[in-house]
Amino acid sequence: MSLRSPLRRVTGHGSAKGGVAHWYAQRVSAVALVLLGLWLVVSLATLGGASHARVVQWLSSPIASALAVLLVLTAAYHALLGLQVVVEDYVADKGTRVGVLLAIKFALAVAAVIGVLAVLRIAFGVAA
Amino acid sequence: MAQRARPLSPFLHYRWQYTNTLSILHRITGVLLSLGYLVLVYWLAAVAAGAERYRAAMDTLSSPLAQLVLLGAAFSFCYHLLNGVRHLFFDLGHGFERGTARASGWAVAIGALLLGVILWFAVRAGLGGAA
Numbered sequence: 001m002s003l004r005s006p007l008r009r010v011t012g013h014g015s016a017k018g019g020v021a022h023w024y025a026q027r028v029s030a031v032a033l034v035l036l037g038l039w040l041v042v043s044l045a046t047l048g049g050a051s052h053a054r055v056v057q058w059l060s061s062p063i064a065s066a067l068a069v070l071l072v073l074t075a076a077y078h079a080l081l082g083l084q085v086v087v088e089d090y091v092a093d094k095g096t097r098v099g100v101l102l103a104i105k106f107a108l109a110v111a112a113v114i115g116v117l118a119v120l121r122i123a124f125g126v127a128a
Numbered sequence: 129m130a131q132r133a134r135p136l137s138p139f140l141h142y143r144w145q146y147t148n149t150l151s152i153l154h155r156i157t158g159v160l161l162s163l164g165y166l167v168l169v170y171w172l173a174a175v176a177a178g179a180e181r182y183r184a185a186m187d188t189l190s191s192p193l194a195q196l197v198l199l200g201a202a203f204s205f206c207y208h209l210l211n212g213v214r215h216l217f218f219d220l221g222h223g224f225e226r227g228t229a230r231a232s233g234w235a236v237a238i239g240a241l242l243l244g245v246i247l248w249f250a251v252r253a254g255l256g257g258a259a
Contacts, residue, residue, distance in 0.1 A: 027216065027219060030212050030216065031216070034209060034212070034213065037205065037209060038209075041205070041247055041250075041251065044250075044251045044254045044255060045247070045250035045251050045253065045254040046254055047254040047255060048254065049253070049254070049255075049256040050254065050255050050256055051256070052175070052178075052179040052182040052183065053179070055175050055182070055255075056175060059172075059175060068172070072168075072169070072172070075165050075168075076165065079158075079161070079162040079165055082155075082158045082159075082162070083158075083159065083162055086155055086158070086159060108162075108165075111165065111166055111169045112169075114169050114172075114173055115168070115169040115172050115173070117176075118169070118172040118173045118175065118176035119172060119176075121176040122172075122175055122176050126176070
């Protein structure tokens with residue numbers, strides 16, 4: 001049994017609506033990014049004056065390329081969730097808000113696809 | 129007759145203090161890291177595009193302006209990481225006591241400044257002086 005009144009159900013204005021899933025996804029991706037982020041910066045710091053060949057050698061190992069793909073995807077998702085909250089908090093006009101959110105989604109989707117394709121090209125030895 | 133004092137909206141009379149400073153910094157560094165994400169993708173694409181394009185990208189990234197941006201990104205990374213972990217503990221119900229929250233806040237701020245500079249130097253060194 002729902003405690004919400006029929007009017008609330010029709011208008012969709014509950015106290016939190018669907019916020020819990022967003023909130024939880026932000027935390028789950030945050031925990032993943034703690035590990036992936038630390039892996040990235042430690043890897044970059046220990047490349048030892050990296051030439052292009054050295055970077056390719058590092059990124060084309062199965063573990064590094066898998067972690068890099070995970071990082072690219074998780075970071076885009078976490079950024080999307082975070083930027084969405086910021087935009088929803090500070091952009092009052094509904095039309096502008098929807099437009100900005102769409103632009104952010106498209107930009108992050110394009111960036112994530114470019115990032116994943118780049119890692120895959122390196123992993124499969126397409127990068128010269 | 130003097131008008132009775134009416135309550136003000138919270139943002140008009142809340143004192144500026146460390147809690148909201150740390151909170152807004154978390155948002156600002158998060159937005160900056162979203163831009164840093166684009167730099168990471170640019171770097172990955174440059175690696176995939178071959179040695180020549182990679183060298184050109186590294187030249188771009190070693191300009192003084194780019195280095196300043198990357199220093200900001202390094203600080204943002206450390207701040208957002210440390211304060212993010214602090215908030216994960218809050219989410220689990222720990223660290224709300226006034227003294228603890230204040231101490232962890234200071235640890236985050238000072239730690240991020242120190243680690244940010246160290247990270248910037250370390251990545252510069254790791255990538256051949258050109259971060």
